[in-house]
Amino acid sequence: MTESSPVPTKTRKPPSQADVAALAGVSSQTVSRVANNRSNVDEATRQRVLSAMQLLGYQPNSAARALATGRFGMIGVISFSLSAHGNSRTLQAISEVARISGYSVNLVGPEVATGGAMEQAVTKLTNQGVDGIILIEAQILDHPNRNLPHGVPLVIADGDPDQRHPSVDNNQAAGAEAATAHLLGLGHRTVHHLAGPQDSHSARRRAAAWFDTLKRAGAPVPPVLYGDWSAESGYRLGRRLAADPEVTAVFVANDHMALGLVKALHEAGRRVPHDVSVVGFDDVAESAFFLPPLTTVHQDFEQVGRLCVSLLLEQIADTGHRERRVQAVVTPELVVRESTAPPPVPQSR
Amino acid sequence: MTESSPVPTKTRKPPSQADVAALAGVSSQTVSRVANNRSNVDEATRQRVLSAMQLLGYQPNSAARALATGRFGMIGVISFSLSAHGNSRTLQAISEVARISGYSVNLVGPEVATGGAMEQAVTKLTNQGVDGIILIEAQILDHPNRNLPHGVPLVIADGDPDQRHPSVDNNQAAGAEAATAHLLGLGHRTVHHLAGPQDSHSARRRAAAWFDTLKRAGAPVPPVLYGDWSAESGYRLGRRLAADPEVTAVFVANDHMALGLVKALHEAGRRVPHDVSVVGFDDVAESAFFLPPLTTVHQDFEQVGRLCVSLLLEQIADTGHRERRVQAVVTPELVVRESTAPPPVPQSR
DNA sequence: TGAAGACGTACCGGATCCATA
DNA sequence: TTATGGATCCGGTACGTCTTC
Structure with a gap:
């Protein structure tokens, strides 16, 4: 001893x-x-x-085993930004479920987001030896001329543009519609939108649903402002919204930008929710402690992560069949707190 | 074609x-x-x-190559909570630098944090085949009866209790001292402390430095409140602080708890910074957009991640020598914003 | 005769040492 | 010396064979 x-x-x-x-x-x-x-x-x-x-x-020795069996006991995860709140939550859930299922996680972080970056990352992972790949927030897929390989099991989280691959998505449309309808229901004449970056599918779908909801309600559609998810961009663009007296309600594409917007409104002397109502998206843990507590759309990232792994493991096990196209959808939920209220001057219809 | x-x-x-x-x-x-x-x-x-x-x-085929060479081109990262802001930032930096250096990252996520969880995770990684391991926030190491294996190259980020392993740490003491001294310098009679969980080394060192700074200044040392890093805990404990008229300055161990505290103070009718000054820790991207913008201690997690990989790769390359004990330290920086001010009633000394 | 348990051999796909032209 | 090929090994697994009751 x-x-x-x-x-x-x-x-x-x-x-x-x-x-x-x-x-x-x-x-x-x-x-x-x-x-x-x-x-x-x-x-x-x-x-x-x-x-x-x-x-x-x-x-x-796992290398020897992998060599002999052709299986690696490892799934690859590609995420271009861990700093985005949802991505790291999803990653955490993925790694947890993967571990329970006996798989390791090979994480490939951000690279220069050139056209071929996604393919490079996939190639790198298949080289390293993975049984399947999960792609988080695959905005690069936009480039329609570029395709992902179909040989390796693949699941896309929150970002499949054309449903060519199995994917797991939050029902962005439902969330955005709920947020917009909530504001409309409060009596606001219309709802402005502070969107996420244009290369994000999530951001686009939220914007599209906001647009549709407005249209359906017969409300005027104000121009969209595009941020980059950061509080800073929310603040910067928020100053423009704050300067416009027409603005009484804003649906913001995520909570961090909403925080920036609230600060801009505050500085302009416009109270939330008394003068302007704000709704966010994500329901980050902090949003309940903003001043005022933020009304927002709760996303269940853990569920997204779990479903990603399930779908991937199904594909991996299902070697016989041709690849299937399965889409799983997780429904977000509006959480009403104190950043929303009827407009200052009641509108008659 | x-x-x-x-x-x-x-x-x-x-x-x-x-x-x-x-x-x-x-x-x-x-x-x-x-x-x-x-x-x-x-x-x-x-x-x-x-x-x-x-x-x-x-x-x-990487498995075949690994089998033949004994090298895997992979580093293992163990992190028990990706939801902690700093951890995911550090992870992102690690994965980036690792990729550039030709290494993959095998991520092992949270398990039940029992006494042996850390050892299990290490064993799992060595089984999977990694050339070295980075441990993020290793609070479980507290248990002095448990040791980590010395056979595999290992670097600990922000959590080595006894310097038995190469590690990279933020200079928590310097940051906490700067925060406390800043408040004292503003004229506050003393500074209260809302600490992180007791099983966190970072939290402990911040609390210790706060204590020392108070002692050195001859200021009375109020009892410490222990939160769990969450805004919710900051709010809950903050209500107690808000109810105490003696409290005019609080150093909070992270920004999220500070957000909760600010909300509690706000609800109690105590204005920040007019009635109570608040300093956070981390400098999360959002803290500049809190109401009011938060004075806090900026941590360079990217640098921590980079240094972790450097130290680890050195160890991996340095097979000949006995293992060395290298400690790298990253210095945080006080960022003064608008949540701190002199106390409401100037104190005479 | 037949099943269950134990064993032998041929790989998996590369890297390394050594022989060779 | 330089460029190339052969043999054997890394540490497991798949599958066929042999033994035994």
Whole structure:
């Protein structure tokens, strides 16, 4: 116990199947069977092998196993921005479920978002050896001339433009419609929109649903302002909205921009929600503690992550069939707090 | 070009070295040389091999390579909470630098944080085959009876209790001292502290530095309140602080809790910074847009991530030497905004 | 005769050492 | 010396064979 080996133990090789086999007095194949919980092993033999493993501290070599089986026990995740709130939440859920399912997660972070970046990332992952790939927020897919490989199981989270691949999406349209309708229902003549960046599918769909809802209600459609998800952009564009007395209600594409907008309104002397109502999107944990607490659309990123893994594992298992196109949809929910109210001067219809 | 193969292309095996060798009319070893950019290959042969690779779409099999070389080209990252702001920022930086250095990132997410969870995660990663491990926020290491293996290269980000491993840390003490001293310098009689959870090293060091700074200044030391990093906990504990008229300055261990505190103060009718000054920690992107903009301590998580990878790669390369104990420190910086001011009733000394 | 348990052998796809032209 | 090929190995798994009751 207390002895310290004089020899540098750093270079000792990890024990292999063969070592275990030698110690247990069986063949390495039997060790393999025990390691994989096969049934056709005598109980006494199994115990002998197990204790030999224990004694040596045997750990199977995943590279060797992967080479032999062609399976890697690893799923690749491509995300171009972990700083985006939803992405890291989704990633966390993915890694959790993957671990439970016996898979590791190989994360490929942001690269220069050139046209071929997505393909490069996919290639890199398949080289590294993954059984499938999850793509988070794949705005680069816009480029219609570029296609993703169809050979490897793939699931797209929140970003499949043309439904060519299995995907999991928040029902952005439903969320945006709920937000817009809520404001309209409060009596606002119309609702302005502070959108996310134009290369984001989520942002586009929110904007489209906002537009449709306004149209259906017969409300005038004001011009859209495009931010970049950051509070800073919300503030910068918010100053323009704050300067416009026509603005009494704003649907903002995410909570962080909404925070910036609220600050801009505050500085302009326009109270929220008394003078201007604001609705966000995401329901980040902090939004309940904004001043005032933000009415927003709650997204269940954990559910998105879970579904991504499920769909991917299905594809991986389902080697026989041709690839299927499955779309899973997670429904967001409007959370009404204190940043919304009827307009200052009641409008008659 | 436009032909579509009638045979299901799904099951086609990826081309191997041998296939390339056959097509190029060389041996597979020569293909290996070309793939690894060895010098002793005739230029003409190299070109022949390269175009064969191109034609077949050859991608080296990483499992086979790992098996043969013992290197995996992969670093493991263990993080028990990606939702913590700093962790995901650090992770993003790590993944970026790792990619540039030719390494993949194997992410192990949260598990039940039992005593052995850390060791399990490390074991899992070494099984999967990684060349080294980065541990983010290793609060579980507290348990002094548990040790991490010394066989595998390891770097700890923001959480090494006893400096037994190479680590990268923000200089929490300097940041906390700057925050506390700033408030004291404004004329506050003392500074209250809303700390992070007790099992977090970062939280502890911030609290310790706050304590020391108060002591050195001869200021009375009020009791500490312990939150859990969330805005909700900041709000909940903040209500207690807000009810105490003695409280005129609070140093909060992170920005999110500070947001909750500000809300609690606001509800209690105590204005920030007029009645109570608040300083946060982290400088999340949103904190400049809080109401009021938050004075806080900026942490450079990108730098932390970069340094982690550097230290780890050094260890990996440095197989000859015994393991070294290197500590890198990143210095945070106080960012003064509008949540701090002199106390309402000037104190005479 | 037949099933269950144990074993042997041929790979998986590369890298490395050594022999060779 | 320079460019190339051959043999054997990395550490497992798949599958066929042989033994035993």
